[in-house]
Amino acid sequence: MDVDDVAGRLGVPVEEVDRVHRLAGDRPSAPLPARADAPTLLDRLAVRPDDAAEILAAWPDPGSPLWTPELRWLLDRSTALVRADLGGHAWLAPGPALPRDRGPAWRHLYVYAYLALVDAVRAYHRDHDVPDDVSWATLADLGNNLAVDRRMNGDGWPVMQSWLTLHVRGGLYELGRLQHQRGDGGAIGLHIPDSGPLTPEAVDASLERARAFFPRHFPGEHYTAFSCGSWLLDPQLREYLPEDSNIIRFQRRFTLEPHQEQDTPDGDVEVLRFVFRSLSTPLDRLPRRTALQRAVIDHMRAGRHWQWRQGRFPM
Template structure:
């Protein structure tokens, strides 16, 4: 396959990769064991092994440059490289190999910062989780949203119990909304993004309390110069319309109450998060097995729309 011809559909990204050049990469000697350590689903392991790129091939050339792009911005939230574009022509597991090749660099960065082994591996195990999410969404093997895992590979995101937190710079719109609420907030200031991974059990208040407590100790300890002002979250779980359907004591509503809510955005992926591959456009065809599924389907059937919301809380 002529990989460079394929990349001409993404000229900015190709220019970025060519400007970096390659970096020597080595894949783990015992790939099956490493895949299982990263919680890659068992049904995907053999297919991943069969898709291993050959050294000297076009895919290997591209993997070298993708890894260099990640390593060159390791630990720097203010220096985002171009996003990895979807490249289905390279097969469903190409980016899995990119992240496997980047793994030694990420692990070395974690060790330099004194990140506990338990946190390091819990963070990187999100690779397998997002392969499980891909199967839930599409019914086939692959890695869901490869660009998302660049945060993990670059040392920006950490799993701390039930929640994940990533180091980021506060964007101007969110900063303005926080200032309007009477709290100082400047664009570009250090902040933390809050994320709710799938396949991790109930979103109980106790589990969330423990995660926020860990985050408030973890980041000052390992990134002492950053001093985040706030934590922000952008999620369909913060759509305040859910309060009209779910009990006030539900885990989702309790999670919403932690945040000061700002603007809303298109929540077009809400059905994918909840229903996975069963999501369809006709509300009457959606399953209604749980209170949440009934809420989403009934709201759409009544002509409503679901949104995501941005929320913030003090660090």
Template sequence: MTSVDVYRALGFSDEDREDAEKFTPDPVAVEDLVTQLRAGVGQQGTEPQLRMPEDTRNTVAALLATVPEIRQYHHERGIPDDISWATLADLGLQLQVSRRTHGEYGLATHWWLTIHWAGQIYALGRLQYMLYQVTEEKPVPGTEPGEWVVGVHIPESGPLTPELVDASFAQAREFFPRYFPEYPIKTMTLNSWLLDPYLLDNLPQESNMVRFGRRFTPYGTPTDSQDSAIFFTFRSHDLGKLDEFPQDTTLQRLVVSRIKQGGTWQNANGYTTF
């Protein structure tokens, strides 16, 4: 049974902890995922492709059951406890996001947490960083297929001030050579709707979001991602509610106005030196 202290370390709200404790898992579904998660710990290179339970509450139960395995992997790597728990606490954050989006206990982004439980991603200050390999199908400028890079991810944990971003980048540049020396890295990448050229050109240039996006050199062809803009701005997938979304910030107004004008938000890629 998971202790209150572990729930707290994993970022659970009291409401989500209570619902997790009340939930009766499907033992077959949970054990199947537990077996897959255990087999995937420490497997670097590509995102896990697992058979996931239909009821995402069973996914949470499996993740809780395998906390000892991923914690042991972190320990064997010498990764400090604060970084280990900060990384795994994305589970609690994602539960809160799911509750805000759907109004109930569950894990809509269940696939995302399998990356954490494989030991591929780490929370280092304001940002998260995921180890992966470049492929011929998804090249990165200045790298070769098979080369290791880190993908930057932006958790919902506050502003992207230049000071916090600088500190996070500095921490990442120390972390990976120390704890993953067999994976030499010289490039960081970002795939996000925050790199949409329209956003970077139409938000105030002194905003934290624009200053963050300008750190990355764009490459490749942007892809349509209307849902990402709506979900990450308003925590909704319903384009039919445009007139109901709050319009309190410049970003909120920009997201809605572009869609109403017939535009489409896009995901774009960028890279910078590690």
């Protein structure tokens, strides 16, 4: 395959195809599960029926007319790229963002790569004695992400396709309320899925599980802190939310690093993503149902901006 040709046919920058070509090299890919097993697998991964139906309908069977040679090339090489970093825990782009409106194969290409990697990461989990319930709870974030992406009309996917490579490389574990990402610098990175209130009790229980989990399953790694990077840590939220709200109580656990605008996500975009699940609705058409929604809109209409902040606390 010629990278210029692939990039042209996919309608994406040639540098990004070249990156896939270089990182994947001729490393092994991984086969997709048999289509007959796919409905059960998708169900285990919490994929909702509407998303599952689309994924099954565009299954990359040999000979499927939906799967042109360049799409097959990208699926194969992207899977190899992610697989080559099994055990890695940094963010990793699996390949270029695709024009997803060109059809279900385009829309779900990185989902098929995820499904192809489930066996490999399950074996990695077994090598680390990760219990089955943790393994499946972690991998089932796929379904949640697809559901959110559907709500966001596809706007969520460019971030999600990189985020989900953490799950299939064994870089991240869901332990109760929080997801815990193995990290450098002695810190476990905390992530907060969209799964109900962030009560202090649920957070405490999840941290307690992590304190036991990592020394036991990753004894070669030494962690002394929890860290987090999020819009949830923006201290400006204290101007709007009560002291006993879950978000403010979560914030109080952390010592913040100085605000850095460069090389961090845009705070306004992240707040819109997680509070409204829309990046494009004008401010005056967004719902004002909760205290936070009203705060976000009023803050931005006053010409102010939200911050994506990083912080940590000792383990």
